[in-house]
Amino acid sequence: MANQKFTKLIVIALFCEAIIGCDSVSPTIPPILFGPAQNPSSVAPILSPSYRPTPSPSISSPDPEVQKPLSPNPYPFYLLPLGQGIKAAYWPSFTGFPASSINTSYFTHIYYAFLLPEPATYRLNITSFDLEKLLEFTGTICTLNPPVKTLLSIGGGGNDPNVFSKMASNKSTRAIFINSTIEIARKYGFDGIDLDWEFPANDTDMSNLALLLKQWREALEKEANITQKARLLLTSAVYYASKITLFVVPPTYPGDAIGRYLDWVSPMCFDYHGSWDRVTGEHSALxxxxxxxxxxxxxQSWFQVGVPPEKIVMGLPLYGRTWKLQDPNMNEIGSPAAGPGPGDGILIYSQILEFNNQNNATIKFDKLSCSFYSFAGPSWVGYDDVGSVKLKVRFALARSLRGYFFWALGQDLDWVIPREASNVWGYG
Structure with missing residues (x-):
């Protein structure tokens, strides 16, 4: 009982510190700031850095409904038991980072990314490459210590959203898809299934998504009852906000269905800005x-559509976005840019450290966005470092979220960011 009281005091202290912030700023552990109500992005946050979003016409004429300030969090603060919650990361099968190199010490769940449905049949398409990588992943993860749960992620930034749209539009095609996901997840020993549909484009898609989730959850429960195995988890990676402003008429996710049928939902809180913009920006601004x-x-927008905080796992990037400055002497956030910078607009975290070191870059922490940026000559990089990631994990704790996930394994250096994030989540 004494330990429980002590744990509660620690978390309440974190919560209060997060709300009020502090006056002094350290470059490694900055204060949490809560800005005014803000408008969802008109540029898609993506799960796969190989994808390049393009601005939508809605940028110049945002939905007036999204301009309205949000009301306070309608859900009460709650306390996760010490050490519980989700600390997850995606393993991209296509990057060459070996599954045997994963350090599971800092994670509870690892996602395999990605499989795709076959456009004609809606069954999961297992190519020879997929087969090799699935065997590598599942054959390796089960040998690692400490053990972690695994989820099979379907879709990703390179998926064809029309395939998901057509599949979800009919009960029979939904059943074909669902049964295929269960079959493959069981065959390769996964603990759950993750949907990454980027992105439902309209209200019809969203209605069908709700039907898909309901039918999927019912099928998972039925399969678990028949086989007497633990039910497969069901999760989904989604746009960072509950309304997708990529489209002229922004559709809203079915919050009630998400809260009811998913074990958790994972907003992709990154790629708010990139080299498609004409000015520099922080792509994962808090x-x-x-x-x-x-x-x-x-x-906050997810709370407003009825998704409780204990069903939300917040996305964090292990990469940054880069620009070439029009004028090297104008090097703040929002400075005019002439196109992509190093790495053709993107650098993973280990490359950012190398860039900073080799170019003797100037490194700045931005208090408002709670992010870092660096510049050397005309090259400019916006990214998260240890300090800003610790801050964002504290934000997740303060907002009573279920946990966080990283895109992606293999982009860090010596596990420094996942280690420090895990320490904060564990109230360390």
């Missing part, structure tokens, strides 16, 4: 006082 393109707004 706050943005000038717009609604921020994690704090996105998470």
């Amino acid at each position: 706050n943005d006082p000038n717009s609604n393109i921020s994690t704090s707004f996105g998470i």
Whole structure:
């Protein structure tokens, strides 16, 4: 009982510190700031860095409904038992990072990314490459210590959203898809299934998504009852906010169905800005006082459509976005840019450290966005480092979220960011 009281005091302290912030700023452990209500981005956050979003016409004429300030979090603060919650990461099968190199010490769940449904049949398409990688992943993960849960992720930034749209539009095609996912997940020893449909484009898609989730959850429960095995988990990676402003008429996710049928939902809180913009920006800003393109707004919007905080796992990037400055002397956030910078617009975290070191880059922490940026000559990089990631994990704790996930394994250096994030989550 004494330990429980002590744990509760620690978390309440974190919560209060997160809300009020602090006056002094350290470059490694900055204060949590809560900006004004903000507008969802008109540029898609993506799960696969190989994807390049393009601005939508809705950028110049945002949905007036999204301009309205959000009301306070309708859910009460709750306390996760010490050490519980989700600390997850995606393993991209296509990058060459070996599954045997995964350090499971800092994670509870690892996602395999990705499989795709076959466009004609809607069954999962297992290519020879997929077969090799599935065997590598599942054959390796089960030998690692400490053990972690595994989820099979379907879709990703390179998926054809029309395939998901057509599949979800009919009960029989939904059943074909669902049965295929269960079959493959069981065959290769996964603990769950993750849907990454990028993105439902309209209200019809969203209605069908709700039907898909309901039918999927019922099928998982039925299969578990028949086989007497633990039910497969069901999760989904989603747009960072509950309303997708990629489209001229932004559709809203079915919050009630998500809260009812998913074990958790994973907003992709990154790629708010990139080299498609004409100015520099922080692509995973916690706050943005000038717009609604921020994690704090996105998470709040999920509360407003009825998804409780204990069903939300917040996305964190292990990569940054780069620009070439028009004028090297104008090097702040929002400075004019002439196109992509190093790495053709993207650098993973280990490459950012190398860039900073080799170019003797100037490194800055931005208090408003709770992010870092660096520049050397005309090259500019916006990214998260240890300090800002620790801050964002504290934000997740303060908002009573279920946990966090990283895109992606293999992009870190010596596990420094997952280690520090795990320490914060464990109240360390």
